[in-house]
Amino acid sequence: MTFPVLHIVEEGMREGMQIESAAIPTAAKVRLLDALSATGLREIVVGSFVRADWVPQMRDVEDLISQMTVHPGVAYTALVLNEKGAARRKAFSPPLTVDPMPRLTVHACDIFARRNTNRSVDDEIAAWPAIISRAAEAGTRTAMVRVNAAFGSNFTGDIDPSVPLALLDRMITAWAQADIAVDTVWLGDPMGWNTPLAVEFLLSEITRRWPGVRRVHLHLHDQRGAALVSAYQAVRTLPASMTLAVDAAIGGVGGCPYCGNGRATGMIATEDLVDMAEEMGIPTGIDRDRLIEASVLAEEVFGHPLYGKLALAGPRPRGERLYPPGMPLVETLAEASHFRRGPAVYEGQRRPWRQPPAGSR
Secondary structure, three states, X not given: OOOOEEEEEEOHHXXXXXXXXXXXXXXXXXXXXXXXXXXXXOEEEEEEEOOOOOOHHHOOHHHHHHHOOOOOOOEEEEEEOOHHHHHHHHOOOOOEOOOOOOEEEEEOOHHHHHHHHOOOHHHHHHOHHHHHHHHHHOOOOEXXXXXXXXXXXXXXXXXXXXXXXXXHHHHHHHHHHOOOEEEEEEEEEOXXXXXXXHHHHHHHHHHHHOOOOOEEEXXXXXXXXXXXXXXXXXXXHOOOOOEEEEEEEHHHOOOOOOOOOHHHOOEOEHHHHHHHHHHOOOOOOOOHHHHHHHHHHHHHHHOOOOOOOHHHHOOOOOHHHOOOOOOOXXXXXXXXXXXXXXXXXXXXXXOOOOOOOOOOX
């Protein structure tokens, strides 16, 4: 079976950090960012240039970027929401990479748009002509369209798929009228309403209606536990000729303070997504062992247990990593970490069999 090209975007330093304690020291953030950079990830969102009075976790983003170790082959990006943020980001580009592709953005829920950006859906739509005009004057040939809250809203309930599809059509038509083709569709789900069937339907409709779209980017939150299986369904739905970008966060951290779920929001744990992809035969170029160590470090940095699974039990053991048949009972999470910490962690546990299993050691 063939799959689309999978591009994983690491959001732990931005989406994850923004909902964690503002007291985390810059030095600890640098350690985590450097550990993520060494895993083979190709794109890392390092933070956001936003107002520190509303997002104090990002008050030191300039210091973080100044102190991080830049790894060749890693694209470092940062979120901006306005011209002031863009000006701050420009001072750090490079090492930051700025995607030059112009984009139109709209929310499928007006209440969330106002809570999240202090702008209405009408305000967002009113900004489109100027964006299109600037892109046309610059000779741009391709563009992106983005629908946030595409799957449902904690404030208005179910959002029929016809709503995001109509918004996509409106944006794609607006670009086409300027003789600019849409290459990328971005779908956001800050309130965790995604389901595998909903993702499959939207992606199937996108590829059917707009065959010129070559890339789909999913930003799925996980407060209802469906994000990883929704990403799996996306992988199964898109053809091999396309690219699927998926946002994930180390340890599954993440959360929007405006969606009503706080730290319970979460994202796909990067290590779990990588493990799933590799086991499906989809190459990621990401080292699972290093990613596990980054997840362990992230738990130390954030100061509480995280939500991913791979760092708890490890990859599927094969070859020299097979568990010793004679190992004792393993009950606690600490004992389960023997895959990375060695047999000393289960020392003293009971061995209930009368005869050691064959091949035990």
